[in-house]
Amino acid sequence: MKKVLMFVYDSFAEFEISILITCLNGSDYQLVTCSDKPAGYTVSSAGRMNVMADLTLDEVNPDDYCALIIPGGRPFTLFNNQKAISMVRSFFDQNILICAICGGPGLLGAAGISEHIQYTASLTRNDKEYVNVMNWENKRKEILVVDQNVVTATGSNYIQFAEEVLRQLNIVPETEENPLQYFKEPSLF
Structure with missing residues (x-):
C-alpha cells in the first residue's frame, strides 16, 4: 500500500484537509x-482537536511516501525548527x-522552496511572520x-x-471535472 505523510503541528487547520483525508481513507x-x-505527545488543531501523530520527525524517511501534505494554520512557529524544515526540503529535493494549503506554504518558504516554484497561499506581505521567508x-x-x-x-x-491532490495521486482521473461534487452541493442522497 502506498503511503501519504501529513505533517500536523499546533494550530493546523483540520477543516482544510478533512475532505482530502476522508477521500484518501477510501483509496x-x-x-x-x-x-x-x-512520541506520545499531541498537537492541538485550530479547532482544538488533539491529535497524536504516528511518527516523530526523526522517524520520517521520505522514501517511504509518495506525497507530503501540509495543512494550513500558523506554521511560523516552526520556521526555526531545522528538523521540520529539513524534512519538507527533502521531499522537494x-x-x-x-x-500545502493556506498558511502551509509558509513552510515551503522557510525551506527555500518558494524560490523555485510558483505558488499561492492565504498569506500577504502584511503577515509579518512570513515576510522574510516567502518569495513574494x-x-x-x-x-x-x-x-x-x-x-x-x-x-x-x-x-x-x-x-487536485487526488488527481496528482491518480485516485481520480485528471479529466474528471467534479470528482467531489458531493461535498460542493447539498443533496437528499
Whole structure:
C-alpha cells in the first residue's frame, strides 16, 4: 500500500484537509501523520482537536511516501525548527509530491522552496511572520497552483485542493471535472 505523510503541528487547520483525508481513507493510500512533538505527545488543531501523530520527525524517511501534505494554520512557529524544515526540503529535493494549503506554504518558504516554484497561499506581505521567508515575486493571485512537484491552494479552496491532490495521486482521473461534487452541493442522497 502506498503511503501519504501529513505533517500536523499546533494550530493546523483540520477543516482544510478533512475532505482530502476522508477521500484518501477510501483509496489504496495509507495516511500517516508526523509532528514536531516527541512520541506520545499531541498537537492541538485550530479547532482544538488533539491529535497524536504516528511518527516523530526523526522517524520520517521520505522514501517511504509518495506525497507530503501540509495543512494550513500558523506554521511560523516552526520556521526555526531545522528538523521540520529539513524534512519538507527533502521531499522537494527528491521530487516527491508536496501539497500545502493556506498558511502551509509558509513552510515551503522557510525551506527555500518558494524560490523555485510558483505558488499561492492565504498569506500577504502584511503577515509579518512570513515576510522574510516567502518569495513574494513567485506568489500567484490564483486559488490553486501546481508547479513542479508542489500543489498549493488558498485556505477557503480546500475542496479544489483535495480534488487536485487526488488527481496528482491518480485516485481520480485528471479529466474528471467534479470528482467531489458531493461535498460542493447539498443533496437528499
